Amino acid sequence: MAYSRTSTLRLLVSSVITVTLGSMIGRADVIQSTVILPPPGGQYTAATICVATGCIVNSTLDNFVVTSSTESAGNQIEIVNADFGTDVYTNTGGSPGTLLGSVSLHGPVTFTYFGRDPSTNPLGTFNTQLSNFDFVGTLNGDTVEIRQSASTPSLGTTTINQVSVSPVSYGVSSMLTINGEISFNGSQFVPVPPVITTLTPAPTSVPEPGYTAASGFLLLSLFGLKFRRQIH
Numbered sequence: 001m002a003y004s005r006t007s008t009l010r011l012l013v014s015s016v017i018t019v020t021l022g023s024m025i026g027r028a029d030v031i032q033s034t035v036i037l038p039p040p041g042g043q044y045t046a047a048t049i050c051v052a053t054g055c056i057v058n059s060t061l062d063n064f065v066v067t068s069s070t071e072s073a074g075n076q077i078e079i080v081n082a083d084f085g086t087d088v089y090t091n092t093g094g095s096p097g098t099l100l101g102s103v104s105l106h107g108p109v110t111f112t113y114f115g116r117d118p119s120t121n122p123l124g125t126f127n128t129q130l131s132n133f134d135f136v137g138t139l140n141g142d143t144v145e146i147r148q149s150a151s152t153p154s155l156g157t158t159t160i161n162q163v164s165v166s167p168v169s170y171g172v173s174s175m176l177t178i179n180g181e182i183s184f185n186g187s188q189f190v191p192v193p194p195v196i197t198t199l200t201p202a203p204t205s206v207p208e209p210g211y212t213a214a215s216g217f218l219l220l221s222l223f224g225l226k227f228r229r230q231i232h
Contacts, residue, residue: 035122044197105137174199
């Protein structure tokens, strides 16, 4: 039986969500001249993953633009706009082959760095929470919305330390486990498995719009859930 492009994509994502996320890329520092968090030159990424039915590629959460920066009860709260998306490919000999679909999402995100006040104690390791994110976009003409899970927070750690004196520079490392829920074409939001992301330097060239890590796995989970519901 021949599958349509949409059916192939849904079968692919249904398979990929069974893959263990333990193959995430290694930790890497972002070097910058300021103590701004999240790093404007950083991106949260996950490795390319291929299974028999396909691959997900170029997943990143990036392009952070701060819209609000406050301190509350000794915690730093940063509200940013960011990009969130991924590409889904066929599997050709263990490598990405034909592009099956791309997603481009944009929206607000709140980062909370617990126990950090940039004016008095900007350096150290801080528990970090990613909250109140709400990304909206399309995939192959269908509306997709991803938001923070109502029941499970997205938590991790962020470390920032001075690495040189002249010129002054700082190294930033961070890892977050993102928990979200997804709505497809206005349907009821459903939870998806957690996604582990690691902060890495963003490319120096201008990135293509909507390439982001967490959404890749969240969207794969969405289509897996939708596919399983259709076949039951």
